Amino acid sequence: MVEQSAYLPSSVQVKDHIDITPKEEQIFNRLLQVVEHYNLGTQLRVAGGWVRDKLLGKECYDIDIALDNMYGREFCGKVNEYLSAFGEETQGVGVIQCNPDQSKHLETARMRLFDVWIDFVNLRAEDYIENSRIPTMKFGTAKQDAERRDLTINSLFYNINTRSVEDLTERGIADLKSGKIVTPLSPKQTFLDDPLRVLRAIRFGARFGFILDEELKKAAADEDVRVAIADKISRERIGQEIDLMISGDQPVKAMTYIADLKSFWAVFSLPSDFEPSIPDGCDRLCVACLDSVWKLLNLIGRSSFSDDQRRLCLYAALFLPFRETVYRDNKAKKIPVVNYIFRNSLKLKAIDAETVISLHAVTKKFVTLIPLLVSKEDIQVLEVDWKRDTIEVPIASKLRILTGFLLREIKEFWRVALLLSMQLYPVDIVSTSFSNDNFELDKRNGIFKEVENAVRTLGLEKVWELKPLVNGKEIIDILEMKNGGPVVREWQQKLLEWQLAHPSGTAKECRDWMEQKQSKRPRTE
Template identity: 65%
Template sequence: MGAVTATETVGSLPPSVHVNDRIILTDKENQIFDLLLKVCRHFNINTELRVAGGWVRDKLLGKECYDIDIALENMVGKEFCDKVNEYLSATGEETKGIGLIQSNPDQSKHLETARMHLFDVWIDFVNLRSEEYTNNSRIPTMEFGTAQQDAYRRDLTINSMFYNINTSSVEDLTGRGIPDLKSGKIVTPSAPKETFLDDPLRVIRAIRFGARFGFVLDEQLKIAAMDDEVKTAIISKISRERVGHEINLMISGNRPVDAMSYISELQLFWSVFSLPPEIEPPALDGCERLCVAYMDASWRFLQLIGCSSITTDQMRLTLYAALLLPLRKTVYQDKKGKQVPVARYIFGTSLKLKSSDAETVCFIATPGDNLTPSGGKVLILDSFYPVKQNLQILEVEWKEEIIDAPVMAKLRVLAGLVLREIKEFWRSALVLSILLYPTDIGLEKVWELKPLVNGKDIMSILQLKSGGPVVKEWQQKLLEWQLAHPLGSSEECIDWMKQSQSKRPRTE
């Protein structure tokens, strides 16, 4: 495996994206929307029903989407859901349970959302709104708003479009949603710095969608994202749980390296993966670029060998471990004075992810050292090589209590013990080991290796009048000598052949 190098800047040229002229509904979507319109007519509810955001974007891109959010013009979600149940009851249908998701500003959830299960699809209902933020809080003042106000308060133009159920038409009220979708650009509906300061989570969402679709970030958006005031807001005004959720979506997505490259390029790495005040040893300048480079190498390697044998969750945690590999020996002191890996802090405090994920990531990164001779064990890959060049080193560094057995048997014992420790994550640990300690025994394109001694020379040395099995036998032996002595010359190869030939017993 070659040297680990930083990923190139992503999204330098906007892609050409095919966008449908209209939205084609599935049978299930027709059923859902028809029911909602019947409810409005039955109760004479004078409101426009709109599907908002991601569903519209995905349908225009020709992708199926079952994340349906209904935006109501002049009533709250719970009120409309109650009307749906009244209608179902009046028509002899079974009523549905209503889930209520309370507003939670710390989770970027500013409005109460009502949820109902219709035709086997969960539908969210919320009212259109306008928002006004104060300087020192990311909690906005909410009011009923128009569809246009609601569109301009959203994070990105490609997420700001509506599908009007009443008129069966797409509404691009910012005038930018469809053009930006077609040109593959990530743009904010309003001024980017103002948009990000209102809700700094939008910076991270912009990166996630840019990576997901392979779109290019608008230059003004990038300038705003790198603004010191915006960076401070990311650290101080966003719930870390919400940050962790977005990062998890990136790592689990189709272009995780692009996402991390954007974060590094926009100088947001340490705002997202924040470190404790004092760490040992200190992080080196450019460490974030090395983190992304390790993740890139891991991703490429996994794609090269195929991912059918690794689960989605194993892939996610492997990429996290690769990303944090340069920090694998970095620790901080907790409140009890204990030395704790920085990776645990990043998972537990910076991203608020599961502690079990942190344990797994630390564990599979550590065998990157333990699976090598210097770790007192053995690199798993090494045990599969037919020719061992470091047997003496490995033999010296066995654990004292290892059973008395031949060297190759000891290799199997130690590899087996390591595998029992890391279980199903052995592939992940192996990938990280290869990244840390690439093994190169000079066999790249060995099939193109030209023999140092040709058949004619062999016949001359052996004083043979014609070729045959003897020449073929010596060609194989000389190839093996050449593989064992990669720097050997043709003269040395011939000398070895003559010495070997002279030692062979003569047959009468």
């Protein structure tokens, strides 16, 4: 289990009031004008994360308005009616329907005001019929609404009418100050009502460095709750929460919590049949790989990678133990299990799955090239099992060919693949008093930079943008063929090898080399 003492927040600074920006003042005044003009008698409350973040002194642009006497779509209609009456442009209103089967119990209306998207929902109370997890929704009081929310720190309201913070669970501010993740009501019932709340509790705990309440942890690890996570929530919603964790500042802490609370396989579900089998504790191994890569990523510098590169690097690290694991589809074709996790368990983009699978493949190849790229001695033999045959060139040129082909395979993600390969690359650590985790991390960082510099010295940083000196039509002409085919593709490969081996070579020299090679080949009809 996670040692929570290591996660205890230092003291959490919580403001005693909320500072409203000029833009927020515009929005709130406009909403109050609508209420007053139509004599609606509506209490307008900003709910949840905006209040929490404002009290923590953070900016937040996610404004959710809770209404005490009408539905969101009705109020948005009144806003547009007001805008039209005063000669202003009306706004489109989007409605996100509720979906009780997937624990989405509220209809949400959304519209744009002063260039800010605002969500509108009604305050609600929920009644659960025995043996059913689908509630009957009805209008509720602000207190009932606060108590039905996921966490006490997300149950705070800012009343726009009275310009005051409302802590209706009577512990939201206290939990915010003490850095605790607590549910307003019984945690097990809260999680069974909407199992996604388990992942939200984990995400907020990791994000803010808050500790999870002991009763909450016990409920989250309960078998009934774990079954509900796997069966009740849409995979899209699970994928969205995991993506927020991986993209956040504490991905290791979040994944550690998921493993600690025995939810790893409920979240990252696997196909029913796969090979080879995974060992006990594989969830811990996944988190350990993520932890190792995360530390190295921070040492190298996160800012030197794009957001998408960092995100997919961490997914590739988390799933590194599955890099050789496959299952069979309905056509008996072998498919990487990573593909199943992305596309079935998390419902993330197919391109994400393809990139991570490519990263795993290139990472394995990179490991064989690293000792050659960092060698200070002349290389006598250069053989790799993933590309045995190349054109006849000196070994130094062959190294440039192999490295160039590898980088072209993964393109701008080559530094990500190199970083991941550090996890698989054996590092010799001299047995001294300094041989600790930090020493090993520094060693891997040093090797990463050596390989990075070697790639730059070889002039291969953008090798995937290399244009062929001889195009397909010219190849067909030299071969005296009528059209293309496998032979042309074979020559395109060889000509690319020649270009990589001769970075200063000209198109004429490239054609001359091809014609010379072609003249020595036996002609076939």
